[in-house]
Amino acid sequence: xxxxxxxxxxxxxxxxxxxxxxxxxxxxxxxxxxxxxxxxxxxxxxxxxxxxxxxxxxxxxxxxxxxxxxxxxxxxxxxxxxxxxxxxxxxxxxxxxxxxxxxxxxxxxxxxxxxxxxxxxxxxxxxxxxxxxxxxxxxxxxxxxxxxxxxxxxxxxxxxxxxxxxxxxxxxxxxxxxxxxxxxxxxxxxxxxxxxxxxxxxxxxxxxxxxxxxxxxxxxxxxxxxxxxxxxxxxxxxxxxxxxxxxxxxxxxxxxxxxxxxxxxxxxxxxxxxxxxxxxxxxxxxxxxxxxxxxxxxxxxxxxxxxxxxxxxxxxxxxxxxxxxxxxxxxxxxxxxxxxxxxxxxxxxxxxxxxxxxxxxxxxxxxxxxxxxxxxxxxxxxxxxxxxxxxxxxxxxxxxxxxxxxxxxxxxxxxxxxxxxxxxxxxxxxxxxxxxxxxxxxxxxxxxxxxxxxxxxxxxxxxxxxxxxxxxxxxxxxxxxxxxxxxxxxxxxxxxxxxxxxxxxxxxxxxxxxxxxxxxxxxxxxxxxxxxxxxxxxxxxxxxxxxxxxxxxxxxxxxxxxxxxxxxxxxxxxxxxxxxxxxxxxxxxxxx
Ligand code: ADP
Ligand code: MG
Numbered sequence: 001x002x003x004x005x006x007x008x009x010x011x012x013x014x015x016x017x018x019x020x021x022x023x024x025x026x027x028x029x030x031x032x033x034x035x036x037x038x039x040x041x042x043x044x045x046x047x048x049x050x051x052x053x054x055x056x057x058x059x060x061x062x063x064x065x066x067x068x069x070x071x072x073x074x075x076x077x078x079x080x081x082x083x084x085x086x087x088x089x090x091x092x093x094x095x096x097x098x099x100x101x102x103x104x105x106x107x108x109x110x111x112x113x114x115x116x117x118x119x120x121x122x123x124x125x126x127x128x129x130x131x132x133x134x135x136x137x138x139x140x141x142x143x144x145x146x147x148x149x150x151x152x153x154x155x156x157x158x159x160x161x162x163x164x165x166x167x168x169x170x171x172x173x174x175x176x177x178x179x180x181x182x183x184x185x186x187x188x189x190x191x192x193x194x195x196x197x198x199x200x201x202x203x204x205x206x207x208x209x210x211x212x213x214x215x216x217x218x219x220x221x222x223x224x225x226x227x228x229x230x231x232x233x234x235x236x237x238x239x240x241x242x243x244x245x246x247x248x249x250x251x252x253x254x255x256x257x258x259x260x261x262x263x264x265x266x267x268x269x270x271x272x273x274x275x276x277x278x279x280x281x282x283x284x285x286x287x288x289x290x291x292x293x294x295x296x297x298x299x300x301x302x303x304x305x306x307x308x309x310x311x312x313x314x315x316x317x318x319x320x321x322x323x324x325x326x327x328x329x330x331x332x333x334x335x336x337x338x339x340x341x342x343x344x345x346x347x348x349x350x351x352x353x354x355x356x357x358x359x360x361x362x363x364x365x366x367x368x369x370x371x372x373x374x375x376x377x378x379x380x381x382x383x384x385x386x387x388x389x390x391x392x393x394x395x396x397x398x399x400x401x402x403x404x405x406x407x408x409x410x411x412x413x414x415x416x417x418x419x420x421x422x423x424x425x426x427x428x429x430x431x432x433x434x435x436x437x438x439x440x441x442x443x444x445x446x447x448x449x450x451x452x453x454x455x456x457x458x459x460x461x462x463x464x465x466x467x468x469x470x471x472x473x474x475x476x477x478x479x480x481x482x483x484x485x486x487x488x489x490x491x492x493x494x495x496x497x498x499x500x501x502x503x504x505x506x507x508x509x510x511x512x513x514x515x516x517x518x519x520x521x522x523x524x525x526x527x528x529x530x531x532x533x534x535x536x537x538x539x540x541x542x543x544x545x546x547x548x549x550x551x552x553x554x555x556x557x558x559x560x561x562x563x564x565x566x567x568x569x570x571x572x573x574x575x576x577x578x579x580x581x582x583x584x585x586x587x588x589x590x591x592x
Contacts, residue, residue: 010129013105024051025170033093035059050167060142063115066122177261183207230324236292242285244278250524274325416562441550449542456488460505
């Protein structure tokens with residue numbers, strides 16, 4: 001007996017849905033992309049319970065005829081391409097004809113659609129790929145689609161979804177990807193009856209401000225950026241890159257190509273290369289970069305849910321990108337007062353005939369040769385290599401130092417010595433001990449913050465002027481469950497509208513550290529390490545605060561400060577590595 005047969009459509013669709021629709025956010029993406037492909041200029045998104053209960057997208061696009069409405073839910077049914085070669089000249093977001101049938105296989109869909117030329121529209125209801133009803137209806141021109149009870153018939157998928165918090169963040173991320181690249185489209189987004197975003201028609205810059213600028217001072221947000229613009233035969237690049245001193249750990253980094261969000265690690269590297277030497281610590285710049293390129297020079301035909309895009313001339317684009325960003329940053333450097341709002345115009349110092357022109361003096365060391373082999377050996381980088389993460393180095397020497405060994409054996413009346421404003425050198429029974437000052441302080445402060453988090457003190461230092469901290473909706477979701485811990489530490493935070501907090505008090509340990517930066521970094525590290533209420537927030541909060549408030553590299557220390565630091569450090573039960581595993585101290589054997 002022959003046993004190979006075709007799968008029923010409903011089953012095939014459910015399998016396809018596993019690929020295309022993984023979570024509410026992927027469903028939202030497909031629906032909104034359909035609206036954009038239909039030429040909508042206004043798109044309204046309504047969500048309940050992070051999209052689990054309802055995802056509704058209402059557009060004013062072209063709409064569909066009654067037959068097309070039904071056809072749209074057939075597998076591989078699309079109006080966007082007709083033959084294989086069309087794939088190379090894509091001008092639409094969709095083209096696979098998989099989204100609607102996949103969604104309808106794993107949810108309860110209700111769609112109303114009407115074209116301009118039709119008197120009445122069509123109402124179609126489908127659940128688990130079965131048509132429940134189709135009839136004429138009264139409705140506005142455009143399409144109004146409701147996806148209810150996503151994954152109602154795929155319990156495994158439903159169980160696999162994360163908390164509402166996480167799913168909502170995924171939905172917002174997807175929304176940003178689209179809204180940032182379609183500023184000419186008006187968007188509204190509501191969750192559980194609260195309007196989170198209402199974005200008017202705008203240009204790219206205004207759209208970025210509307211999303212990330214917070215309610216109070218939108219234009220301030222983009223004043224932290226410089227404009228980038230380059231037109232070449234191969235590619236046009238337009239956008240904004242953050243000024244180096246505005247770099248944070250929590251940077252917003254976006255690439256778009258031909259109206260599509262993309263991830264591109266190689267181009268990211270180009271951006272980072274342009275900032276070489278301009279960034280401090282672990283910060284990275286924010287950027288919003290829009291590429292326009294001939295559709296046949298890229299390949300979007302990868303995976304339905306992947307956002308990587310291949311370019312034919314990646315190396316050339318890398319070079320263009322690198323040089324245009326360098327150039328923009330350079331312009332900004334010679335003119336720090338450059339006003340972002342005056343597009344493209346740069347203020348140059350005005351030289352008049354009576355401006356005295358003095359001869360610049362340049363001091364040259366005639367013996368300097370950067371390529372001399374001995375230079376490399378003496379350069380600080382060699383010294384730094386002692387402090388590379390312990391995992392990449394043999395630890396034998398570290399193992400030589402038992403934790404309890406040093407404190408008892410520091411010689412009486414010892415004198416510290418600071419080297420390169422980075423290392424504290426001091427004697428030890430095993431040899432010359434070198435301690436990295438920033439890491440040592442991070443390790444000490446970490447323990448202090450950890451203790452404060454475990455035994456809330458609520459001891460707060462009042463700020464003379466409360467500071468406003470504006471957050472994205474995304475950040476609001478992360479900070480919400482942290483509030484108790486933060487208050488226990490001494491942060492006094494009050495909700496200010498729906499996307500901002502006012503900070504009126506901070507933990508005394510914070511010192512001169514900017515509280516807004518400290519809190520944003522906490523949000524970032526909690527997000528990065530995927531901390532949850534159950535797992536606890538102590539580690540990411542304590543680590544982030546310790547890193548932000550510790551003595552930086554480059555700070556000159558007095559002998560007393562150094563001694564204090566060393567003594568506090570070696571009094572800790574573990575002091576050889578920072579809480580994130582970086583080497584704090586090394587002992588150099590000097591028995592020659
Ligand atoms: P694709 O977008 O890849 O073509 P979909 O399954 O997402 O596949 O949609 C199938 C077809 O349904 C589309 O090609 C389009 O013709 C039609 N369609 C879907 N959504 C809309 C909408 N909001 N407005 C008008 N037409 C739509
Ligand atoms: Mg589609």
